Amino acid sequence: MQAVRRSRGAARAGADGAADVLQPLVVVGRGLRRLAYDGRAWWEAAPQERRGPVGALVFVGVLGVYLLPYGPALAVGALLVVAGWKGRGGGVAEAPAETGPGPEELARLQSLYEALVPCFARADEPGEEPLYAHDGTYERSFEEFSFTGEGRVERLLLRYPAHFADCDAEQRQRVERVLDAKAGRGREYRFGWDEERNRLELSVLPPLPADVVAQPFVTSPGETVLGFTDEGAVPRTLPVTDGWGSRDVPPVVWRTGPRSTEPHLLVLGNPGSGASTLLRSVAVQALRHGDVLVVEGGGAGEFAFLTGRPGVPAVESSVVGALAALEWVVHETERRLLTGHRARQAGDPVPADVRRPLWVVVDRPALLSHLARAEGRRDPQELLEVPLRHGRAAHVTVVVAEQFEGAQALAQAVRAYTRARVVLGPESADQVRAVLGEGPAAAPAPQPPRGRGYARLGGGPVLRLQVPATPDPHDEETDEAQRQAVLALLPERGRPAGAARAAAQAAGPPPAGPVAAGR
Numbered sequence: 001m002q003a004v005r006r007s008r009g010a011a012r013a014g015a016d017g018a019a020d021v022l023q024p025l026v027v028v029g030r031g032l033r034r035l036a037y038d039g040r041a042w043w044e045a046a047p048q049e050r051r052g053p054v055g056a057l058v059f060v061g062v063l064g065v066y067l068l069p070y071g072p073a074l075a076v077g078a079l080l081v082v083a084g085w086k087g088r089g090g091g092v093a094e095a096p097a098e099t100g101p102g103p104e105e106l107a108r109l110q111s112l113y114e115a116l117v118p119c120f121a122r123a124d125e126p127g128e129e130p131l132y133a134h135d136g137t138y139e140r141s142f143e144e145f146s147f148t149g150e151g152r153v154e155r156l157l158l159r160y161p162a163h164f165a166d167c168d169a170e171q172r173q174r175v176e177r178v179l180d181a182k183a184g185r186g187r188e189y190r191f192g193w194d195e196e197r198n199r200l201e202l203s204v205l206p207p208l209p210a211d212v213v214a215q216p217f218v219t220s221p222g223e224t225v226l227g228f229t230d231e232g233a234v235p236r237t238l239p240v241t242d243g244w245g246s247r248d249v250p251p252v253v254w255r256t257g258p259r260s261t262e263p264h265l266l267v268l269g270n271p272g273s274g275a276s277t278l279l280r281s282v283a284v285q286a287l288r289h290g291d292v293l294v295v296e297g298g299g300a301g302e303f304a305f306l307t308g309r310p311g312v313p314a315v316e317s318s319v320v321g322a323l324a325a326l327e328w329v330v331h332e333t334e335r336r337l338l339t340g341h342r343a344r345q346a347g348d349p350v351p352a353d354v355r356r357p358l359w360v361v362v363d364r365p366a367l368l369s370h371l372a373r374a375e376g377r378r379d380p381q382e383l384l385e386v387p388l389r390h391g392r393a394a395h396v397t398v399v400v401a402e403q404f405e406g407a408q409a410l411a412q413a414v415r416a417y418t419r420a421r422v423v424l425g426p427e428s429a430d431q432v433r434a435v436l437g438e439g440p441a442a443a444p445a446p447q448p449p450r451g452r453g454y455a456r457l458g459g460g461p462v463l464r465l466q467v468p469a470t471p472d473p474h475d476e477e478t479d480e481a482q483r484q485a486v487l488a489l490l491p492e493r494g495r496p497a498g499a500a501r502a503a504a505q506a507a508g509p510p511p512a513g514p515v516a517a518g519r
């Protein structure tokens with residue numbers, strides 16, 4: 001017995017001795033882990049424009065230390081000292097201890113609960129204690145919750161009474177608006193309604209990739225990247241490169257052509273929300289496999305950089321030029337339909353010039369229609385009806401962008417035939433619903449970044465969308481790297497035009513000239 005006690009004592013003394021010897025190593029190891037954790041947290045939280053300079057500074061610092069005599073040894077010594085300092089005091093610093101919500105967080109939960117009482121309480125509620133009552137507390141109704149480091153609600157799972165009309169969109173919106181306001185503005189929330197279990201889950205959405213710049217996306221012919229969305233919202237990812245290397249992001253891919261069920265696109269947005277940028281992005285991608293004709297109603301010359309490029313029959317911004325270009329599009333659509341029809345009847349393959357995609361990109365047509373009326377001319381939007389109605393079979397795709405305030409002036413054909421829809425910079429879920437036919441799962445952020453909005457392809461789900469930055473390379477304020485990125489995607493001027501363009505010209509160029517500068 002005594003022998004056993006002696007051996008246990010010896011083992012404990014040995015373990016204590018080993019712990020004493022290893023203690024400095026444990027502290028340094030913990031410190032190194034904490035330093036790495038802090039560094040990573042800073043990097044993830046830092047805006048893109050700060051990462052570059054800091055990364056460069058670190059690189060120069062490391063190089064300098066490496067070149068100094070005894071530099072690497074001194075640096076390792078200094079790192080160990082800092083790690084030793086940082087590693088003091090217990091091993092729980094990486095993950096804050098589970099202490100539960102503090103008084104401020106509890107107060108937030110209670111105020112959220114009280115704000116929901118008018119939505120969920122019913123005066124004549126039968127039976128036992130109701131889930132929501134003016135003198136009630138949140139404990140029974142809020143099943144799960146978590147907070148951010150700053151004490152803001154990050155996730156909330158709540159129960160609602162069975163009598164609440166959760167299939168009524170208006171009732172739901174009322175609850176979502178309350179939660180949106182009370183959980184803290186400036187963030188985007190997703191609301192998950194579980195009608196079977198009478199549960200509502202609110203979660204904060206992570207930001208979308210906002211730093212992707214125009215580049216040759218890895219897509220098949222007939223596919224156009226409208227932008228990027230939430231992870232898991234679409235079944236595929238796309239590799240993109242930025243200043244830091246390559247990564248995979250989930251894209252919103254729009255398919256056009258004869259088999260597309262949504263062959264034309266309508267973009268609506270608030271002024272400055274990035275509608276022209278999306279059109280530029282689409283046009284630049286379309287030029288890889290087709291021809292692009294641009295009608296610019298805004299007249300700001302935001303597409304002038306395309307003028308004279310191979311595959312660009314016209315860039316028009318005057319009423320006369322737009323009418324001439326769109327009349328040509330009507331004839332070209334009809335010519336393609338007839339030629340294709342004849343070829344099929346004769347059992348021949350459809351000629352390549354008929355299969356080459358033609359894109360008609362129209363920015364702010366409402367303004368052009370207004371000017372045309374003022375000049376007593378035909379409305380250019382009337383001429384969009386033929387390509388919109390028959391374009392799918394003729395490989396003609398129409399893309400229209402307009403501001404919300406001009407939406408009422410859009411022609412009936414534009415509204416009827418554009419089944420791919422994007423709404424940019426919306427201020428409310430109602431605005432999204434009005435354009436896409438369905439509201440978003442997440443309430444729009446109050447001040448969304450440029451190029452942020454929602455997309456819906458036909459009857460598909462409403463997807464959050466971030467358009468890749470595709471600035472006008474002629475704009476003096478454009479960042480030089482982004483300007484070069486856009487220019488690199490354009491076919492060089494002076495290169496012989498494709499066979500399709502020659503054929504299209506043979507069919508009759510736009511009366512203002514095959515390539516009209518438009519202003």
Ligand SMILES: Nc1ncnc2c1ncn2[C@@H]1O[C@H](COP(=O)(O)OP(=O)(O)OP(=O)(O)O)[C@@H](O)[C@H]1O
Pocket residue numbers: 269270271272273274275276277278298403450451452466467468469470471472
């Ligand atoms: N996705 C984006 N990423 C970065 N910047 C963007 C993005 N979209 C737009 N911007 C910037 O926002 C500004 C306005 O964009 P744009 O001209 O495309 O908006 P718009 O909706 O067409 O507005 P307007 O009708 O007033 O011209 C531009 O400076 C543009 O570079």
